[in-house]
Amino acid sequence: MPNSSPALDEVDHHLLGLLQRDSGRTLRELGDIVALSPSAVKRRIDRYRKHGVIARQVTLLDPIHLPTVLLAVCLVTLERESSRHQQAFRKRLLDATEVQQIYDVSGDWDYVVVLACSGMPHHTEVAHRLFNEAPNVRRYTTLFVLDPVRTSGALPTRAPNT
Numbered sequence: 001m002p003n004s005s006p007a008l009d010e011v012d013h014h015l016l017g018l019l020q021r022d023s024g025r026t027l028r029e030l031g032d033i034v035a036l037s038p039s040a041v042k043r044r045i046d047r048y049r050k051h052g053v054i055a056r057q058v059t060l061l062d063p064i065h066l067p068t069v070l071l072a073v074c075l076v077t078l079e080r081e082s083s084r085h086q087q088a089f090r091k092r093l094l095d096a097t098e099v100q101q102i103y104d105v106s107g108d109w110d111y112v113v114v115l116a117c118s119g120m121p122h123h124t125e126v127a128h129r130l131f132n133e134a135p136n137v138r139r140y141t142t143l144f145v146l147d148p149v150r151t152s153g154a155l156p157t158r159a160p161n162t
Contacts (some may be wrong), residue, residue, distance in 0.1 A: 003142075004006065004051065004082045005051060005052075006048075006053065006057070008021065008157060008158070009089055010034075011034050011036065011044070011053060012044060012048075013157045014033075014159070015034050015036050015041065015044060016044075016048070016053070016131075016157045017154070017157065018030055018033060018034070019045070019054070020153070020154040020155070021150075023057050024055055025041050026038075026123075027039075027041045027045075040052070045050075059152065061149070062120055062151070063116075063145075063148045063151060064148065068118050068119055069116055069117070069118065070116070070117045070118070070119055070120060070122070070144065070145075070147065071100075071110060071112070071114070071115070071116055071145035071148060072114070072115045072117065072123055072127075072142050072143065072144050073114055073115075073142070073143040074112070074113040074115060074127070074131070074141070074142050074143075075109040075111075075131075075140060075141050075142075075143070076109060076110055076112075076113060076131060076137060076140040077108070077109055077110050077137075077138045077139050077140070078110045078111070078136050078138060079136045079137075079138050085135070085136045086136075088136070089137070090102070090135055091135055092112050092130060092134060093111075093113060093123060093130060096126065096129070096130055096133075098115050098116055098122075098126045099113060099115060099130070100114045100115065100116050101113070101114040103113075110112060112132075116129075121156070123142075127140075127142065129156055144147040
């Protein structure tokens with residue numbers, strides 16, 4: 001469970017940006033870029049993990065090189081029901097390995113769900129399981145990704161020009 005968010009200085013912002021672009025760099029390479037020793041870089045990374053700033057480390061695959069991958073963005077509206085039904089829907093999504101991202105959003109839709117499937121038949125099965133079989137889904141629509149122009153998961157650590 002994350003502790004309180006740590007105060008971040010300029011080096012932290014720079015280091016977090018570097019880690020988001022390529023966490024495979026060595027501590028020495030990172031230290032050379034941010035002008036710290038490898039041990040100082042490690043202490044900062046350990047602090048980010050301790051405070052939950054770094055949630056986990058993963059390898060991102062480029063969907064351009066995986067021609068069988070079908071990416072889809074699903075827009076979902078739920079029936080206005082109890083929070084218990086909302087939690088059941090979220091759990092259904094969280095339990096599905098095909099679900100890459102889930103956003104509870106404002107506006108005409110309640111959720112944006114990003115799916116990664118191994119082709120159209122797989123997508124059809126997943127959509128049926130997640131949305132058609134869910135008792136509280138009022139409607140959904142699917143937008144198929146034709147060209148994954150940018151698939152970065154990098155987040156800003158501060159406002160621009162600060």
